[in-house]
Structure formats: C-alpha cells, structure tokens
Amino acid sequence: MHTTYAPISANDFVKKFLKENPSWKEEKIRESLSKAAFHFFQGDSCECGNELWVIGSAAVGLSCFQCITGNETPSKDYELEEVLEHMKRRTGRHIDTMEPSEIDGWFDDAGYELDPVETTPEACYGCLFMYSQDEDMRSFCSLKRLDQVLYPGEFVCERFRKL
Numbered sequence: 001m002h003t004t005y006a007p008i009s010a011n012d013f014v015k016k017f018l019k020e021n022p023s024w025k026e027e028k029i030r031e032s033l034s035k036a037a038f039h040f041f042q043g044d045s046c047e048c049g050n051e052l053w054v055i056g057s058a059a060v061g062l063s064c065f066q067c068i069t070g071n072e073t074p075s076k077d078y079e080l081e082e083v084l085e086h087m088k089r090r091t092g093r094h095i096d097t098m099e100p101s102e103i104d105g106w107f108d109d110a111g112y113e114l115d116p117v118e119t120t121p122e123a124c125y126g127c128l129f130m131y132s133q134d135e136d137m138r139s140f141c142s143l144k145r146l147d148q149v150l151y152p153g154e155f156v157c158e159r160f161r162k163l
C-alpha cells in the first residue's frame with residue numbers, strides 16, 4: 001500500500017507550499033488542506049474509487065495519487081503525518097473483501113479494519129479500567145478508543161483512573 005510516502009506536518013506543508021506557490025493565500029491553502037483531510041477521514045474516495053491523497057488534494061482538489069500525478073505509487077511524495085499515522089493502524093483488510101463471519105472489530109469510515117492494539121491510546125495502559133472485566137465498562141472503553149481514532153486530538157477520558 002502507500003508505504004513510500006514521506007510524512008509532513010500541516011504547518012511544514014503550508015510553509016513549503018506557499019514558497020512554491022506565492023500567489024496562494026495562507027488561509028486558502030490551510031482551508032483546502034483541512035477540507036481534504038476531513039474528506040479522507042470521512043472515507044470519501046477519488047472519482048476512480050481510490051483513496052484520496054490529502055496533500056495533493058489540498059492543491060488541486062479531491063483526488064487520489066494516481067489521478068493527480070499519473071504515477072502508480074508514491075516515491076517519497078509527501079502525505080500528511082496524521083494520515084500516515086492512521087494508515088499504520090489498519091490491519092490491511094477491508095470490510096468489502098471479508099467473509100461476514102470474520103467481521104467483528106473496528107473499521108474506519110473508509111471500511112478498513114483497525115488493529116485494536118495500534119488504536120489503544122498510551123494513557124489506557126495506566127488506567128484501572130483498562131483491565132476491567134465489566135461488560136459495560138469494556139464497551140465504554142472500546143467506544144472511547146474508537147472515537148479517538150476517528151477524531152484524533154488530545155486524549156481526554158472522563159473515566160480515567162490512574163492505576
């Protein structure tokens with residue numbers, strides 16, 4: 001898959017982009033980048049069916065790497081670091097290609113299965129409830145962690161209890 005992207009932060013990308021495209025306003029490229037990221041996390045795809053390339057989409061509109069560059073795979077092309085972090089959490093399986101009996105986990109909005117270990121925030125390992133056998137507690141924790149994966153940001157859990 002997209003393993004040959006090079007990670008770039010939103011700020012570094014904006015700086016670099018403005019240097020190369022001095023006619024753009026900073027506000028405009030920031031807005032365009034966050035729109036592209038939003039659509040990626042929402043699971044929207046390119047017209048051809050491939051996943052969006054967020055960095056490229058910020059500049060030219062919502063499309064995938066192949067449609068934008070004409071190349072099959074990226075080679076050190078930039079992609080937003082949050083997007084690459086997210087891709088690492090995927091197991092590689094897609095809901096459309098799985099047997100119904102195998103479908104029993106978390107999926108992101110694009111339909112990719114997520115690895116429960118990769119999607120557990122570090123803070124959880126220091127929390128009393130991480131090891132709870134209580135059904136309600138377990139499902140609360142599970143939903144909370146899924147939330148964190150789909151809407152990344154600082155992890156805040158109202159039920160956190162230090163071990």
Ligand SMILES: [Zn+2]
Binds near residue numbers: 048049067
């Ligand atoms: Zn495409």
